[in-house]
Amino acid sequence: MRGKSPDTPFLGGPDTLETEVVEHPFSFRGSEDKELNALIVEAVNRMGGTGEDAEGNYRRALDELGKRAAEAWKVVVAEYEALPEDQYLDRWSLVYLLSELRQPEAAEALNRIITSRIPAEKARGSHDASTVAEEVIIRTTAVEGVVRLSAAGVETARKILLRHASNRTFSIRRASVQGLLDTGEDTDKRELRAVLKERGEQSLLRIKRMDVREVPQAIGGRFVVHPDVKREAPPPDLGREEG
Amino acid sequence: MASCTYTVPDKNASGDNFYGAVICNQAYVDYFWNTYGFSGNKAYWDDGWGWDDCCNTSKPLARAFNGCYALTYSAQDYQNDSYSAAILNWGRRYVRENIDDLRSFCGDGTAIARSKGSGLVEVYLGFFYTKDVPGRAETLIHESRHQGGKPHDANFPAGSTFGGGKSGADSSWDYEGAWMYGALYLWWYYAAGARTTSALRERARQRGNVVIDNAFATHPGFSI
Numbered sequence: 001m002r003g004k005s006p007d008t009p010f011l012g013g014p015d016t017l018e019t020e021v022v023e024h025p026f027s028f029r030g031s032e033d034k035e036l037n038a039l040i041v042e043a044v045n046r047m048g049g050t051g052e053d054a055e056g057n058y059r060r061a062l063d064e065l066g067k068r069a070a071e072a073w074k075v076v077v078a079e080y081e082a083l084p085e086d087q088y089l090d091r092w093s094l095v096y097l098l099s100e101l102r103q104p105e106a107a108e109a110l111n112r113i114i115t116s117r118i119p120a121e122k123a124r125g126s127h128d129a130s131t132v133a134e135e136v137i138i139r140t141t142a143v144e145g146v147v148r149l150s151a152a153g154v155e156t157a158r159k160i161l162l163r164h165a166s167n168r169t170f171s172i173r174r175a176s177v178q179g180l181l182d183t184g185e186d187t188d189k190r191e192l193r194a195v196l197k198e199r200g201e202q203s204l205l206r207i208k209r210m211d212v213r214e215v216p217q218a219i220g221g222r223f224v225v226h227p228d229v230k231r232e233a234p235p236p237d238l239g240r241e242e243g
Numbered sequence: 244m245a246s247c248t249y250t251v252p253d254k255n256a257s258g259d260n261f262y263g264a265v266i267c268n269q270a271y272v273d274y275f276w277n278t279y280g281f282s283g284n285k286a287y288w289d290d291g292w293g294w295d296d297c298c299n300t301s302k303p304l305a306r307a308f309n310g311c312y313a314l315t316y317s318a319q320d321y322q323n324d325s326y327s328a329a330i331l332n333w334g335r336r337y338v339r340e341n342i343d344d345l346r347s348f349c350g351d352g353t354a355i356a357r358s359k360g361s362g363l364v365e366v367y368l369g370f371f372y373t374k375d376v377p378g379r380a381e382t383l384i385h386e387s388r389h390q391g392g393k394p395h396d397a398n399f400p401a402g403s404t405f406g407g408g409k410s411g412a413d414s415s416w417d418y419e420g421a422w423m424y425g426a427l428y429l430w431w432y433y434a435a436g437a438r439t440t441s442a443l444r445e446r447a448r449q450r451g452n453v454v455i456d457n458a459f460a461t462h463p464g465f466s467i
Contacts, residue, residue: 093256127411
């Protein structure tokens with residue numbers, strides 16, 4: 001480990017950053033129902049909660065929005081379509097919310113999201129940043145929404161999954177195949193196997209969803225640098241200090 | 244020296260919203276600053292990066308601390324960081340033992356983070372604003388694996404979202420490289436993450452699956 005002095009004068013100057021804060025990422029240009037808009041914002045915000053009560057707070061926000069799910073899903077779709085392309089996380093949050101609302105009428109909207117063209121990679125030259133990966137995560141989350149509808153017996157959803165078993169993007173194909181195998185009827189599964197055989201992609205059937213405890217684990221401690229003196233972390237729930 | 248700007252929502256689903264109230268405690272600030280490589284690097288976290296405003300989750304330093312909180316406390320039994328436990332437990336220890344110099348830069352938009360060797364890791368704007376909170380913990384683990392002596396050893400497979408044929412992939416799951424460490428961390432976060440929401444856990448699942456599908460020259464044959 002290198003020794004460092006925090007007081008060493010800095011040569012050349014570090015980078016500088018200016019941040020501008022906006023209240024939330026949505027415009028709600030197509031919805032004048034402020035109460036409904038607020039419920040959507042609250043549900044999205046609570047997705048990002050932390051602490052022992054995080055899930056409870058998220059569930060309560062979702063339950064409140066769920067009481068107006070029949071109107072809410074259309075506003076969620078409109079907001080998704082209005083967001084700038086590069087707001088990947090915010091777009092994802094709306095797709096996940098759409099999935100959570102479980103409205104059969106939203107199946108076609110989810111299908112449009114899955115089908116939409118994936119823009120060309122904007123982070124060329126990088127091995128860890130990929131705008132295409134962000135786009136694919138949005139679409140596989142939409143597939144998950146369709147899987148939930150399929151599990152609830154929505155026929156349109158099963159047809160969408162079968163269609164995307166031939167999607168050009170591997171992760172979307174894999175998610176659709178697994179979703180249909182888990183939730184489809186016997187006829188759907190027969191049709192799926194026929195499609196995969198025709199495309200020479202039966203290997204997709206062999207990719208299994210597994211519990212993390214069943215897969216090979218990383219062997220921690222190999223290749224480690226010599227450990228520094230261990231200091232215990234404080235407890236996780238100290239709360240905010242005022243003043 | 245570069246100057247950059249960023250527009251950030253006060254609240255969204257990144258996981259930062261409510262961390263502000265959690266990390267704003269001197270015990271956490273001290274622990275994260277001294278444990279995960281910030282110490283000695285005030286210059287890199289000043290001038291808009293949050294050194295003088297470390298509870299403000301619209302600024303990079305607080306967002307980095309949020310990632311450190313997830314890294315430290317996402318296992319229910321977080322005090323057990325034994326290497327015989329799950330990576331959700333010992334991920335924090337692995338980062339602590341491999342990164343002792345964490346610096347922030349604007350970057351050119353082509354990378355989230357880079358491992359420079361000798362314990363030095365650089366993080367760029369995407370680390371703070373594209374990655375959600377568990378994704379930042381994943382990035383620190385990924386870069387720690389490089390510091391620990393495991394470079395990428397293969398090209399991405401044909402059709403990969405990361406660019407088929409490009410270098411930067413791992414050959415297989417069994418290589419135990421940076422992609423495997425990151426995906427496994429996300430997988431455990433999805434399966435057993437504590438003090439979080441089902442939404443962020445599902446996001447970890449989706450990101451983990453995209454890594455498993457696209458970052459190994461040979462697909463491992465399983466998914467989350």
